[in-house]
Amino acid sequence: AQSVTQPDIHITVSEGASLELRCNYSYGATPYLFWYVQSPGQGLQLLLKYFSGDTLVQGIKGFEAEFKRSQSSFNLRKPSVHWSDAAEYFCAVATDYNFNKFYFGSGTKLNVKP
Amino acid sequence: EAQVTQNPRYLITVTGKKLTVTCSQNMNHEYMSWYRQDPGLGLRQIYYSMNVEVTDKGDVPEGYKVSRKEKRNFPLILESPSPNQTSLYFCASSLSGTENTGELFFGEGSRLTVL
Numbered sequence: 001a002q003s004v005t006q007p008d009i010h011i012t013v014s015e016g017a018s019l020e021l022r023c024n025y026s027y028g029a030t031p032y033l034f035w036y037v038q039s040p041g042q043g044l045q046l047l048l049k050y051f052s053g054d055t056l057v058q059g060i061k062g063f064e065a066e067f068k069r070s071q072s073s074f075n076l077r078k079p080s081v082h083w084s085d086a087a088e089y090f091c092a093v094a095t096d097y098n099f100n101k102f103y104f105g106s107g108t109k110l111n112v113k114p
Numbered sequence: 115e116a117q118v119t120q121n122p123r124y125l126i127t128v129t130g131k132k133l134t135v136t137c138s139q140n141m142n143h144e145y146m147s148w149y150r151q152d153p154g155l156g157l158r159q160i161y162y163s164m165n166v167e168v169t170d171k172g173d174v175p176e177g178y179k180v181s182r183k184e185k186r187n188f189p190l191i192l193e194s195p196s197p198n199q200t201s202l203y204f205c206a207s208s209l210s211g212t213e214n215t216g217e218l219f220f221g222e223g224s225r226l227t228v229l
Binding site: 101103 | 162173223
């Protein structure tokens, strides 16, 4: 069965520090991978996605993610965190190119210390 | 403004009282989907619809019904709500076919409490 694991429930970083959020997926074929952000009281917004090609993908708001097939990982990174980045982050996988079914991780809540 | 609109945003109801959560999108998207979000479980897909009159089950469809009579609307129906359906519900839409980039556009959520 397909699954997405985000091992960190909560992460706190200082403003200006670097950030890495972990995501591991379990899926036999080539996955279609996404990172979404959810600000308090809001719906989810797409940060970036990976389908194929260059394994380092750039997204909005200065985020990037790296796909590592050997580790079944798709970790999200940001070099310097801003207070406005405080939110919950979800990794997701779609299991076919029709994008009908999606599986989301349990989320990582990011707190940013001033 | 392009958006997905859900109503109601907040609802407290009692066990067994039928309710409908509406979802409407103004982006002419073919694909629409419902998710529930529970602490520690992330988002789980309830139902999805690839186009008008075409729906299919997600991972947690039990206790829910959907219909897709018009392209823009995709209501979620709880015929006999139970306390384990207390959750935060999200509707999402996207393009489909060759124009589909995989990006889901989410509504702001509907928080449902069943007593």
